[in-house]
Amino acid sequence: MLLTHPSPTPSLDTENTLASGLRHAAIGPLRTESGRVLPATRLAYETWGRLNAERSNAVLILHALTGDSHVIGEATGPHPTSGWWEGMVGPGAPIDTNRFFVVAPNVLGGCQGSTGPASPAPDGKPWGSRFPQLSVRDMVSAEVRLADYLGIDRFALVIGPSAGGHRALEWACGYPERLEQLVLIATSPDTSADQAAWASLQLHALELDPAFRDGDYYGKPDQPTRGLGLARQIAHATYRSAEELNTRFGRIAQGSEDPLRGGRLAVQSYLDYHGDKLTARFDAGTYRVLTRAMLTHDVGRERGGVAAALDLIEAHTLVLAVDSDRLFPAHSCRWLARHIPRACYGEIASLAGHDGFLIERDQVADHLTHFLSLQSD
CATH class of the missing domain: 3.40.50.1820 (Alpha/Beta hydrolase fold, catalytic domain)
Known part of the structure; x- marks a missing residue:
């Protein structure tokens, strides 16, 4: 699929250390x-x-x-x-x-x-x-x-x-x-259809963020962190087992928060944390490109x-x-x-x-x- 030959093979004689760098x-x-x-x-x-x-x-x-x-x-x-x-x-x-x-x-x-x-x-x-x-x-x-x-x-x-x-x-x-x-x-x-369903929900979460602008948000003051964070939360829920989440969090409230007064359960805080963590290091446009590729795999x-x-x-x-x-x-x-x-x-x-x-x-x-x-x- 590539149209031209790549650059000549580089010398690898010095690539013998554990920390080689990017x-x-x-x-x-x-x-x-x-x-x-x-x-x-x-x-x-x-x-x-x-x-x-x-x-x-x-x-x-x-x-x-x-x-x-x-x-x-x-x-x-x-x-x-x-x-x-x-x-x-x-x-x-x-x-x-x-x-x-x-x-x-x-x-x-x-x-x-x-x-x-x-x-x-x-x-x-x-x-x-x-x-x-x-x-x-x-x-x-x-x-x-x-x-x-x-x-x-x-x-x-x-x-x-x-x-x-x-x-x-x-x-x-x-x-x-x-x-x-x-x-x-x-x-x-x-x-599988099940995997595609979860991937589709992640794409919708990302693309419905107004700041995403169909992927043209680069250089804009507002970034699609809410959509990317929500997509990650959806994904992360599939990365963990129901038994682990139930055993680890149960019905515990997050800190002093009261769910009856709008506070979160501990499992909600856990997912919020992982959503925020990804937005600090990952690009929303890349998330869409890679997730779409999974759909066609x-x-x-x-x-x-x-x-x-x-x-x-x-x-x-x-x-x-x-x-x-x-x-x-x-x-x-x-x-x-x-x-x-x-x-x-x-x-x-x-x-x-x-x-x-x-x-x-x-x-x-x-x-x-x-x-x-x-x-x-």
Whole structure:
């Protein structure tokens, strides 16, 4: 889908430290599945470890919906928060940077350095509402060009949780020869009607904020923080299990507030907190672009259906589910594992729901370490 070749492969000889910092790759014009062209596309990315002489030890980590390239490390200028998967990558970690060269891109359409709706269009103004609709395949097309830019023909491992798993599956179905191993965490091969319903509510919450202005709010004094915050609250309610919320909050009031006099329950305050937290670090236009892409996610499209598409996967695969996940239920992950030719299945026990893949890191680490050890034997 890209129209020109990217810049020459950069030298990676110095990319051998754990804190490599944010880099940018110019990957040329990108024609999207919607027929629109992004004329000058770039992806932000971070790396850890060293690429070996054979260029055979690269690992690609694909972040979830509101994640970014900052997998590990302290908050820095480009990244207002610390790494989202601390303990999973580094010397001696499950993804061992003494062994692997880890690449983590910020998704196309993102707001942490990659081309997105806040980026300047050819006229110098932010793309805003003019930014093209993206599909998961468009995002993967850009990531393939990033791999070409880095001189990586084949990844030893591609790993993606949640929406990152959507992209990992597109990699495996669309470019089966370019990955040896695949780890899919709490994800799906297509977006179910239930998932689409929740995504649609988030889009409505965002777009009904008067300050959103159909995406043309950049540079305006009022920003669509209320719509973005509400969209996040809707999403966050699906990221946690009913049992956890009931156990953790019950009918408790928030502090001294009285719900009978307009005060909040503690669970309402909890959701308000997470809505406010996202608005401090994320772009509303990006949230719309990425959520719309989730709505169209379907690896079976133009491949004869989901089962036929999954049969194209050549990589040794681990499908990992969270037993309390109500957004990507464990039963759907088991189905996914059964339909990938060389797949095994693992399950995380957690009350936390979908966010269990972030919270239960010891369990994730055990599953991942065991899987990688089997492949190295």
